[in-house]
Structures are given as structure tokens and as C-alpha cells.
Amino acid sequence: MSHKLTLEQIRRAPKVLLHDHLDGGLRPETIIELADAVGYTELPTDDPAALGDWFTEAADSGSLVRYLETFGHTVAVMQTREALERVAAECAEDLAADGVVYAEVRYAPEQHLEAGLTLEEVVEAVQAGFERGSRCAAERGARIRVGTLLTAMRHAARSREIAELTVRHRDAGVVGFDIAGAEAGHPPTRHLDAFEYLRRENAHFTIHAGEAFGLPSIWEALQWCGADRLGHGVRIVDDIEVDGAADEERPRLGRLAAYVRDKRVPLEMCPSSNVQTGAAESIAAHPIGLLRRLRFRVTVNTDNRLQSGTTLSREFAGLVDAFGYDWDDLEWFTVNAMKSAFLPFDERLALINGRIKPGFAQLKWATA
Numbered sequence: 001m002s003h004k005l006t007l008e009q010i011r012r013a014p015k016v017l018l019h020d021h022l023d024g025g026l027r028p029e030t031i032i033e034l035a036d037a038v039g040y041t042e043l044p045t046d047d048p049a050a051l052g053d054w055f056t057e058a059a060d061s062g063s064l065v066r067y068l069e070t071f072g073h074t075v076a077v078m079q080t081r082e083a084l085e086r087v088a089a090e091c092a093e094d095l096a097a098d099g100v101v102y103a104e105v106r107y108a109p110e111q112h113l114e115a116g117l118t119l120e121e122v123v124e125a126v127q128a129g130f131e132r133g134s135r136c137a138a139e140r141g142a143r144i145r146v147g148t149l150l151t152a153m154r155h156a157a158r159s160r161e162i163a164e165l166t167v168r169h170r171d172a173g174v175v176g177f178d179i180a181g182a183e184a185g186h187p188p189t190r191h192l193d194a195f196e197y198l199r200r201e202n203a204h205f206t207i208h209a210g211e212a213f214g215l216p217s218i219w220e221a222l223q224w225c226g227a228d229r230l231g232h233g234v235r236i237v238d239d240i241e242v243d244g245a246a247d248e249e250r251p252r253l254g255r256l257a258a259y260v261r262d263k264r265v266p267l268e269m270c271p272s273s274n275v276q277t278g279a280a281e282s283i284a285a286h287p288i289g290l291l292r293r294l295r296f297r298v299t300v301n302t303d304n305r306l307q308s309g310t311t312l313s314r315e316f317a318g319l320v321d322a323f324g325y326d327w328d329d330l331e332w333f334t335v336n337a338m339k340s341a342f343l344p345f346d347e348r349l350a351l352i353n354g355r356i357k358p359g360f361a362q363l364k365w366a367t368a
């Protein structure tokens, strides 16, 4: 195939998304309507387009800590059952409209208790939203399955409680656990109790690691905490040395990088988000290029569609521009993601064989 894939073509591909924050994916117009309904007056503007621009500009600071400050506005308007259900329903619909067939969406229940909801009520409202949104999307011919990850904030001390909440809801749409928030100064081992509990319960978890902090964070996440996957994990490149010209690259992997590749540890890479927080210089300079060539288990994700003004299709289109990826590359990333999902094996296989492979085969044939 000689021509470059277009955004429109990429939208039609059956995609899989493992790292997307519910409170980082609201529609700007929804934020404004919800703020109005609850009397929240701190938004920088009440024009939807200007608000969307404000989020991407404010998040474009080169610092994870400043990037995270923008969530003050989204979390503020997600404090009632109605708001949570609406945001979750719209999330499922927006992802389905972008061609996502399976998504794992995460949020931190402990951040949604300000108006008196309990942790259980928060989870129930979000699940009701995902179910409604998925149903509406299917009625329009875009079938999506959404699994939920419950996040604990790494600067707080509620991770054991959130881990227990995850296990209580694991047969009702919650497929795993995560920790997020500022990485420097908040090592994953602070939450060891939660991770040990989850392992005893045979539950799945991922950890944001190797984004704003380097190899020690990745090492702790894997070797102390036992993470199944790494959120971002970009700094694993600090353990890889490459000699030789581009066409005869000679990589030397340190022990940690070799472990990550040998054990097929999934990396939830989020290119645009990494450029905004300064974890990567540009998309073209993003370590995903090298890691894909070295066949690490790389997946492509959005992180926060609102803050990055992105969609999963746009993330792929950016990679196509930067690295010349074709359908085979996009399918490889997608199968990697589906293999790495926190769904039972038979359900992952059914999605790979029933939706992903036939979908890509059809697109390859149509664009040959």
C-alpha cells in the first residue's frame, strides 16, 4: 500500500483503548451545562469552543503537575449521580463514534464525593452511564464494550479502600485498578497494601509509572507492586542504548528494559499527553517509534481527550505522519491492546477474531 492513511480511514478501523480518563474526556459544552446546573462559577469561559481551547492550552505546560490542575474544573462538575451518568454515557458514545470497539476507562471515585455521594453510588452512576451510552451507540450501529478501571490518587491514602471497591464491583463492569496523580514524590510502594490485596484477590491492575519520573518508578511498579501493565512507561527508554545508524540499529537493553520486553509487559503509551507534560519532545521524537521497532508490547492511547484535544484516531494519525505507519502497524498496536485488556481470555479472543481482524482485513482490501 503506497498512500498515507487518512484520519477518516483510521476512524473506520476497529480500535482498542486501554488508557482514557473519564474526567479527562468531557465534551466542553457538557462542562458548561453541568457547571450551570450546579452553580459552579469558576470556569474560565462559557463558550464551548473557547473552553476546549483553554483546556488544551492550559494542559500544554510541559509539567505534569500543572497539567493535572486542569482537572479541578472537570471534577467539580462531576459530583452528582446525574452528572456522572451523563459524562459516562457521552464518553461511551464518543468513543464508539470514533470506531473504538473496546475501551477501558478510568476515574478516581474518591474525587466525586463532595456533594455527598458514597463510593458505591459513584460507581453505580458511572456504570449506569456506560451501559446507557453503549446501548445508544449500538442503536446507531457502533458497537462498543466499556470496562472500568477504578483509580486511587497516589498523593492520598485511600488506595486500599478503592482496591476493595474494585473487587466488590468486578462482576459488574469494573475490570481493574490503577493509581494516578503527580508521580514525583509519590512512589507506587506507598500503596503496597492495596496491590498485595489485589494480588491475593486475583485482580488486575495497572500503575501510572515512568511518565514524570524515571526508571525507579517503573521498577517499583513491576517488581514491588506486581503491576500487570504500565500507564505510559515511556521512561523505559532510559534503560536502552542504541548504537549504529538508523538502518542498522544495535540496541542494548538494560535488565529492566529486557524484563519489560521479555515478559511482554504492556505499555499504555499516550503520545499527545506526553508531549504536553514534557515526557516527550514531540510526536516524531516519542520513544514509541523505537519501542515499536524493538517489539515491546506497545499500545496507543488517548489519556485525556479533552486536555489533548484528541481522539484515538487522531493519536494514530499523528503516528502515521511521524513514522509512516500502515494498516499492519495499526493492527499490530490494536491486537497488542486487546491481548493486554483486563477481560477474560475468551472474550479478548472473541474481539480479536470477531471484530479486529475482520475489520482490518476489510479496510486493507478496500484501500489496496
Ligand SMILES: O=c1[nH]cnc2c1ncn2[C@H]1C[C@H](O)[C@@H](CO)O1
Binding pocket: 021, 022, 023, 024, 064, 068, 071, 075, 106, 107, 108, 111, 151, 180, 181, 182, 208, 211, 273, 303, 304
Ligand atoms: O497522565 C496522567 N498521569 C497522572 N495522573 C493523571 C494523568 N491523567 C489524569 N490523571 C489524573 C487526574 C484525574 O483527576 C485522575 C483520575 O482520572 O487521574
Ligand SMILES: [Zn+2]
Binding pocket: 019, 021, 180, 208, 231, 303
Ligand atoms: Zn493517565
